Amino acid sequence: MLVAEQLTKRYGSKTALQEATFTLEKGITGLLGPNGAGKTTLLRILATYHKASGGRLLLNGVEWTSANMEKLRADIGYLPQHIGLFPSLTVTEYLDYIASMRGMNSSSINKRMNEVLREVNLEEVGREKVRSLSGGMKQRLGIAQAIIHEPALLLVDEPTAGLDPEERIRFRNLIKRLGHSRAVLLSTHITEDVSVTCDRVLLMNKGWLQSHDHVREVVAYAAGSVWGLQTEQGKYEQLRSDPSVFITDLKEQQEGLYHIRVVAASKPSEDAQPLQPTLEEGYMVWLNRK
Known part of the structure; x- marks a missing residue:
């Protein structure tokens, strides 16, 4: 479980995140807000790319400190809005590279590779070059790299933007399955993605965040x-x-x-x-x- 207490992020005189307090448990939580609300700032803090200006964070009892950062990263998966996928590599070469960068050994990678390709429905394209994949397949490959090390927390930023309706439905179903075994934070400005996918909702606007235990509370x-x-x-x-x-x-x-x-x-x-x-x-x- 993730616990955030009075989380703040400032860039000079601008405050991008205002004293956010919330918890994330197993299942899917939607992070809903307009462009510029501060959603990506929050996700980058949770992904350990940015350091909060104030407040406290714990993941399964481990506190966000410099000494604990590598331990935390081993339990976090992140699909940013724009991800570099190394187009000249094959799907399996790319995942092998990402898994190696995460410190996984060869036997663990080989075992996990087939599992994760099956999980994201990319088994048939393992030998294909990344550049040949459709937009939806690239998003699913993005999820594969985020979960190959079996993290407890999965962060997903605007995953269905630009996808056609069929791929959007396929991606939502994938996220639902992934939420059975971990905490997922799905950041989006598309309300339909939240209404059909999420159990809980965090609403965000102008850096302020409000937590809701059920979608119906927002309705x-x-x-x-x-x-x-x-x-x-x-x-x-x-x-x-x-x-x-x-x-x-x-x-x-x-x-x-x-x-x-x-x-x-x-x-x-x-x-x-x-x-x-x-x-x-x-x-x-x-x-x-x-």
Whole structure:
């Protein structure tokens, strides 16, 4: 289990992370926030690339200190948003190199290689050059290098950005499987990835972090504030220009007639009907309170 207490990161006069306190247990926790919220800063601290300016971190009882850093790194896997994959190597050559860099011996590497390729569904392309892989395959190879040493904590930064729908679903299913045996922190700005994958949620904005034990706690922020209605073009334009109304879905039923879904603190029109909120709508309400 990871424990973070009052974690802070400053760059000169700018504070990128503001006294974050949370725990990560076995399973998948979503780290959800807009671009620039501080998500990558937090992940790089947890991956030991950056040092926190203040606060305390422990992983399975081991504290983040210079003396413990190698022990900690042996228990952490990290897939950054942009990873160098050595395109001229084959898949197995690349994983062999990464495993060697992590201090694994030849017998351990040989045993683990087939296991990890099977786990990420890349068994058939072990001899292929990395440059020949699809975007989704490269992301799965990125996960393979992050888990080849069987870490207790897996950190994943914006893994589905740029993937097509089929690869995104495949990747989500992979993350779900990996969460059965370790703590996974999935950083994203895509609410759908969190709603279908995660058990718990950390919301982040402008360096501030708020922990939630269940996705439904975030959904509840929009309770009583989501409405559905049919409207013509003129009324739609009026609602779209209202700063207190957020349109989250729009379907044109016929020319000039729309069915829209909105977030608004009060009923936006007489014919509006209350709807059950989604994670995206709850997240939107939370963001606008900050």
